[in-house]
Amino acid sequence: MSETPAPAVQDHYPEDFAHCYGCGRLNEHGLHVQTRWEGDGTVARFTPRPYHAAVPGYVYGGLLASLVDCHAMATASAATVRASGRQVGEGEAPRFVTGSLRVDYLLPTPLGPELELRGRVRRTDGRRVTVEVTVAAGGQVTAQGEVLAVLIPQAMTAPPRP
Secondary structure (H helix, E strand, C coil), X not given: CCCCCCCCHHHHCCHHHCCCCCCCCCCCCCCCCCCEEECCEEEEEECCCHHHEEECCEXXXXXXXXXXXXXXXXXXXXXXXXXXXXXXXXXXXXXXXXXXXXXXXXXXXXCCCCEEEEEEEXXXXXXXXXXXXXXXXXXXXXXXXXXXXXXXXXXXXXXXXX
């Protein structure tokens, strides 16, 4: 009998902030990245489709950057929830936005196998969380990134002015 997977962070984002192309559950055309806490970090899995190709047989680097970015935001959110003494799924998860994103492409990422993203918090400084993410295909790390996640600014919680 298999155990129930941990809740996905993205399933607990407030509805107003669940439209992200990469991880928003309310974006019907999105990637629907699902990040879960596992051990001392986070994990997400994603299988690229044929239209995610850069050149035949390999994943487009922009997709990898999007996966790193969204997984890092959810990792920051999950870490913040846990630091408050709660578990993911106990109330809404705070929403973060990207302050900076760096991705290093170590090897070409093959199109076909499921990708595994692993995230770890490296530093927390008030509203800012630095997250390291690796992307692996078939157990081999093909990309890694460092992302600065910033708790969503108040200005973004109201509808934009025309």
